[in-house]
Amino acid sequence: MKIEVIGSGCKKCKALFELTKEVSSELGINDEVIYSNDINKIVAMGIMQSPVLAINDKPVLVSMLPDKKRLKDIISKNI
Amino acid sequence: MFYPIQLLADFLTYTILGIVPKTLLASAVNFFIFDTIKIFILLFVIIFVVSIIRSYLLPEKIRAILSRKNKYVGNVLASLLGIITPFCSCSAIPLFLGFVQAGVPLGTTFSFLIASPMINEVALVLLLGLFGWKIALIYITSGLVIAILSGIIIGKLKVENLVESFVYENSINGNIDLPSMTMKDRVNYAFDYTKDILKKVWLYVLIGIGIGAWIHGYLPADFLAQYAGSGKWYAVPLAVLVGIPLYSNAAGVIPLVSALTEKGVSMGTTLAFMMSVTALSLPEFMILKKVMKTKLILIFAGIVGVGIMFTGYLFNFILK
Numbered sequence: 001m002k003i004e005v006i007g008s009g010c011k012k013c014k015a016l017f018e019l020t021k022e023v024s025s026e027l028g029i030n031d032e033v034i035y036s037n038d039i040n041k042i043v044a045m046g047i048m049q050s051p052v053l054a055i056n057d058k059p060v061l062v063s064m065l066p067d068k069k070r071l072k073d074i075i076s077k078n079i
Numbered sequence: 080m081f082y083p084i085q086l087l088a089d090f091l092t093y094t095i096l097g098i099v100p101k102t103l104l105a106s107a108v109n110f111f112i113f114d115t116i117k118i119f120i121l122l123f124v125i126i127f128v129v130s131i132i133r134s135y136l137l138p139e140k141i142r143a144i145l146s147r148k149n150k151y152v153g154n155v156l157a158s159l160l161g162i163i164t165p166f167c168s169c170s171a172i173p174l175f176l177g178f179v180q181a182g183v184p185l186g187t188t189f190s191f192l193i194a195s196p197m198i199n200e201v202a203l204v205l206l207l208g209l210f211g212w213k214i215a216l217i218y219i220t221s222g223l224v225i226a227i228l229s230g231i232i233i234g235k236l237k238v239e240n241l242v243e244s245f246v247y248e249n250s251i252n253g254n255i256d257l258p259s260m261t262m263k264d265r266v267n268y269a270f271d272y273t274k275d276i277l278k279k280v281w282l283y284v285l286i287g288i289g290i291g292a293w294i295h296g297y298l299p300a301d302f303l304a305q306y307a308g309s310g311k312w313y314a315v316p317l318a319v320l321v322g323i324p325l326y327s328n329a330a331g332v333i334p335l336v337s338a339l340t341e342k343g344v345s346m347g348t349t350l351a352f353m354m355s356v357t358a359l360s361l362p363e364f365m366i367l368k369k370v371m372k373t374k375l376i377l378i379f380a381g382i383v384g385v386g387i388m389f390t391g392y393l394f395n396f397i398l399k
Contacts, residue, residue: 008172039172040249048138048177049170062137063170066271 001079004034006042007051012065013037016051023071029079055079081117088113107296114209114288114334119281121204126276129200130269133163134260138174145191146182150234153187158226161194162219165272171366180250185242186234193383194226197358201280201330206353209337217394218350225354225386232382241375283331291338304343314348315391319384322355332356346398351391358383 005020007013014035021033042052049063055078066074092098092109099105141160145153171192178188198219206215239247260268307314325332333353340349364376 008170039176042173043176043180044249046139046177048142048173050173064268064271065275066267070267070271 001029001031002034002054002056003029003031003075004036004054004057005051006036006038006054008039009037010050013051016053016061016065019065019068019071020053020075023068023075027072027076027079029075081113084116084120085113087116103296107292110295111288111292114292115285118205118208118284118288118334119277121208122201122277122280122284123273125204125207126200126273127269129163130272131265133165134265134268136160136163138164138170138177141191142178142181142183145178145187148187150184150186151231153184154190154227154230154234157183157187157191157230158194158223161191161226162198162223164191164195165276166196166199171363172369175367175370176246176249179242179246182250184234185239186230186232188230189233189379190226190230192379193229193358194222196360196363197226197354198222199357201276202333202353202357205284205330205333205337209334210340214346214350218353221350221390221394222354222358225358225383225390229379229382229386233379236378238375238378241372241378243370243372246370280330284334287331287334291334294335294338294342298342300341301343303339307339307344307348314345315351315388315395318348318352318391319355319359319387322352323359324361325356345395347391347393347395350394351387354387354390355384358387 003020003024005013005017007016017033017035024031024033039050042048042050045052045054045057045059047059047062051063052059053061053074055075058078060078061071061074088109091112092105093100096108098108141157141164144160145157148156175188175192178191179185203215203219206218307318322332333356336344336349336352340346359380364380367376
């Protein structure tokens with residue numbers, strides 16, 4: 001499984017990356033969370049906002065920094 | 080509409096804090112409490128409502144609408160849609176690439192890029208709360224006109240060659256399926272977003288209102304008229320220049336400006352200043368350099384800057 005946070009390097013992007021790492025280890029996911037700042041990837045997905053949380057290259061969260069509980073919901077729903 | 084808040088502010092100032100009415104201190108403290116409560120209620124309600132509307136009109140959907148319209152209709156629509164879209168400099172590049180690569184004309188893209196930061200809900204709340212609905216409406220209308228006209232002009236200039244060439248190397252299909260949302264998701268989204276914005280701006284707003292309250296209480300009325308009244312020709316361009324580096328502090332700048340207006344800065348100059356703060360931002364220019372040549376950024380800033388100055392002079396003239 002590929003969990004990836006793609007962002008332009010802004011504060012929100014980094015915060016989402018940190019939170020995703022935390023949540024994914026709490027969910028017992030062994031795969032490493034990847035951080036990428038390749039904006040073209042976002043654009044190629046058809047998205048125009050950053051950051052994006054993509055699971056197996058499918059965007060599941062766009063331009064948001066949810067609280068931990070909600071992020072947990074989103075990730076567990078999409079794995 | 081804000082009468083109960085005034086009662087509460089009076090109660091807090093005179094009864095709880097025990098400040099003697101009709102003193103300078105009382106006037107400043109009362110003003111601070113009243114404005115703070117009013118602005119935060121307005122911020123919460125309006126950002127929440129706008130976020131719910133926005134969850135139906137995400138930028139990705141807007142793009143699908145815009146790539147099918149002819150240019151003039153496109154400029155108008157792009158500017159209108161820009162109002163409800165938040166603008167965060169971290170999304171400037173994906174927005175620009177996403178629009179252009181999906182075939183949205185450059186002029187239309189610029190209309191959106193101008194309207195989106197200039198007419199945002201935080202600025203609107205502050206204008207509404209501190210200046211009243213008439214000024215808020217004037218601000219929205221002139222902002223829209225500037226965004227539409229600047230976009231049309233940039234479209235006519237045929238400046239596609241000033242966009243970095245890699246932008247045109249990819250083209251994408253503008254129709255994607257975003258994660259679908261239930262009403263509960265939308266409310267969650269709106270709530271998170273509202274919280275996010277409030278967290279980002281509350282301190283600036285408080286500081287702005289605080290300095291504003293001090294000015295309100297302690298500076299004599301018309302104190303600034305001699306420097307920045309409507310008779311001073313240089314007030315408008317100066318306001319625009321000063322506004323350019325202030326982008327991230329827009330939330331704090333507006334309460335401050337409201338107090339300055341009370342002390343004699345004319346309304347057109349105030350409007351021009353706020354437009355410059357929101358629409359012309361140095362950090363955004365730096366980011367846009369990744370996708371366009373400096374010359375295009377200068378053209379863009381120049382056209383918008385002239386539009387803002389025109390607005391400033393116009394309302395200095397009309398609202399005497």
